[in-house]
Amino acid sequence: MTDTDIPQAAALVHAARTPYADDLPVQRVLDELDRRLGEPLRLAVAGIVKAGKSTLLNALLGERIAPTDAGECTRVVTWYRYADLPSITVHPHGAGPQPIPVRRTDGRLVLDLGSFHADDLDHIEVHWPSRVLQSMTLIDTPGIASLSQDLSARSLALLTPDASPSSADAILYLVRHLHASDLKFLEAFRDNAAGPTQTVNALAVLSRADEIGSGRIDSLLSARRVAERYEQQGDLSSLALGVLPVAGLLAEGARTLREDEFASFRRLAALDRREREPMLVSADRFARTAGVLPQTTRTELLDRFGIFGIRLATSLIRGGAHDSTALAEQLVAHSGLNDVVATVRLQFRARAATLKARAVVDALTRIVAEDPRPAAREIDAGLERMQLGAHGLRELSLLGRIRTGDTGLPPALVAEAERIIGGAGEEASVRLGVPADAAPDDACARLQDRLDHWRAVSGSPTISRAGAQAARVVARSLERMASELGCGRVLPGPADVVPAGGPRHGAAESAQ
Numbered sequence: 040m041t042d043t044d045i046p047q048a049a050a051l052v053h054a055a056r057t058p059y060a061d062d063l064p065v066q067r068v069l070d071e072l073d074r075r076l077g078e079p080l081r082l083a084v085a086g087i088v089k090a091g092k093s094t095l096l097n098a099l100l101g102e103r104i105a106p107t108d109a110g111e112c113t114r115v116v117t118w119y120r121y122a123d124l125p126s127i128t129v130h131p132h133g134a135g136p137q138p139i140p141v142r143r144t145d146g147r148l149v150l151d152l153g154s155f156h157a158d159d160l161d162h163i164e165v166h167w168p169s170r171v172l173q174s175m176t177l178i179d180t181p182g183i184a185s186l187s188q189d190l191s192a193r194s195l196a197l198l199t200p201d202a203s204p205s206s207a208d209a210i211l212y213l214v215r216h217l218h219a220s221d222l223k224f225l226e227a228f229r230d231n232a233a234g235p236t237q238t239v240n241a242l243a244v245l246s247r248a249d250e251i252g253s254g255r256i257d258s259l260l261s262a263r264r265v266a267e268r269y270e271q272q273g274d275l276s277s278l279a280l281g282v283l284p285v286a287g288l289l290a291e292g293a294r295t296l297r298e299d300e301f302a303s304f305r306r307l308a309a310l311d312r313r314e315r316e317p318m319l320v321s322a323d324r325f326a327r328t329a330g331v332l333p334q335t336t337r338t339e340l341l342d343r344f345g346i347f348g349i350r351l352a353t354s355l356i357r358g359g360a361h362d363s364t365a366l367a368e369q370l371v372a373h374s375g376l377n378d379v380v381a382t383v384r385l386q387f388r389a390r391a392a393t394l395k396a397r398a399v400v401d402a403l404t405r406i407v408a409e410d411p412r413p414a415a416r417e418i419d420a421g422l423e424r425m426q427l428g429a430h431g432l433r434e435l436s437l438l439g440r441i442r443t444g445d446t447g448l449p450p451a452l453v454a455e456a457e458r459i460i461g462g463a464g465e466e467a468s469v470r471l472g473v474p475a476d477a478a479p480d481d482a483c484a485r486l487q488d489r490l491d492h493w494r495a496v497s498g499s500p501t502i503s504r505a506g507a508q509a510a511r512v513v514a515r516s517l518e519r520m521a522s523e524l525g526c527g528r529v530l531p532g533p534a535d536v537v538p539a540g541g542p543r544h545g546a547a548e549s550a551q
């Protein structure tokens with residue numbers, strides 16, 4: 040829907056080259072913006088130390104690539120990008136990048152920093168031939184607000200830099216228990232360059248969800264209730280799109296499940312209930328109970344799946360999961376990972392072009408403001424045109440204002456406005472609130488009805504100026520859908536011809 044944003048933004052970056060030709064730092068920023076526009080969505084995983092970030096990243100990749108637990112490299116920001124061939128590069132501060140060997144042990148990638156110390160490194164780049172990375176670059180970050188101020192500073196510098204927009208297009212923020220420091224970080228992310236619109240690209244994850252109900256089989260239900268409670272808390276709802284519970288370890292284990300692990304689960308499932316249940320009472324008991332499985336296998340299963348995962352796997356096998364593929368699928372479904380993947384796809388990936396275009400607008404706005412050269416006037420005008428003309432940017436900005444309760448719309452209309460401008464997903468059916476397989480005529484009839492309604496709202500004498508503007512954005516989203524869906528009968532209405540904000544605004548609108 041917003042594919043035109045990228046070429047427009049790229050043209051602006053290009054136009055900025057000449058007026059700032061003698062300014063090396065600016066040229067570097069422009070290079071970086073160019074690179075960013077050509078790349079897939081950048082999704083950062085953030086949260087305090089041991090929140091389960093690297094584990095969740097592996098679950099998303101379906102491979103054990105990111106190092107988990109302690110170790111030097113977990114203290115360095117690490118980028119995972121797509122490439123046909125695997126390679127690892129370290130980027131030391133103030134020195135050129137250097138390759139390090141790619142080594143795997145027991146199915147895990149080993150990041151051996153050799154003589155480098157984490158403090159020497161700005162970041163690490165891992166290129167990996169993973170399908171997931173073709174549509175998304177993932178960024179693993181050291182813990183935020185961790186015991187070490189230094190680690191925290193590195194992640195904050197990446198995600199909420201003072202002088203430039205965040206290097207990430209979107210963020211998964213992991214919380215175990217919601218702390219004041221988590222809220223502070225999300226506030227910093229929101230208040231960063233792009234302002235309130237940042238809340239549109241932050242999704243909170245209630246991580247290690249299996250531990251919430253002490254690993255009981257209904258742990259994920261308890262986690263879901265906790266997540267809902269957090270979601271309804273005013274603080275968080277204005278800072279993130281939502282809160283999703285995830286058992287990352289279970290998801291990682293399931294997506295990398297081996298046949299020998301499935302065989303072990305099957306042996307546990309085949310035990311008599313009176314023997315199995317006491318054994319699975321706790322992780323400790325499982326580790327201590329000799330019997331069908333050797334000690335090393337039991338320890339390994341606990342490491343890979345946690346006691347919750349072991350309980351769930353045996354119960355799913357008893358319920359009919361006959362092979363490792365079926366078991367893996369069911370474990371993933373229980374882990375909550377699919378919801379995270381679906382939300383990332385609907386909310387972030389579908390909006391990647393707009394998020395990137397906005398990063399460009401923000402960065403160029405700063406450059407021009409800091410050093411307003413006469414030759415850069417064209418850029419200023421271009422930025423203004425883009426902000427008004429790129430409808431995706433206006434949707435994003437309105438979504439941000441909806442999250443902070445600052446739209447000027449009557450409260451009863453906010454939920455529908457949010458849906459129509461893509462707050463629940465980018466597809467036309469989701470925006471319209473019709474079934475995905477609705478007949479085109481029905482979808483168009485609904486569209487016409489809602490368009491009439493929103494045009495009326497925007498022209499209502501009782502609505503505030505801000506509210507009217509918001510209603511016009513909603514109406515414009517509907518009009519764009521009308522052409523996408525081929526609803527020929529939906530004609531431009533008065534709101535489209537005389538928008539508030541003057542004729543210039545109108546020109547930008549119709550120029551799209």
Ligand SMILES: Nc1nc2c(ncn2[C@@H]2O[C@H](COP(=O)(O)OP(=O)(O)O)[C@@H](O)[C@H]2O)c(=O)[nH]1
Binds near residue numbers: 182248342
């Ligand atoms: N029970 C359980 N343990 C987890 C989960 N996710 C991570 N862990 C464990 O928590 C520890 C820290 O995980 P890691 O992914 O390295 O956290 P990070 O510091 O946020 O990257 C590791 O021992 C993981 O095995 C989870 O969903 N459930």
Ligand SMILES: [Mg+2]
Binds near residue numbers: 092093094106108179
């Ligand atoms: Mg980590």
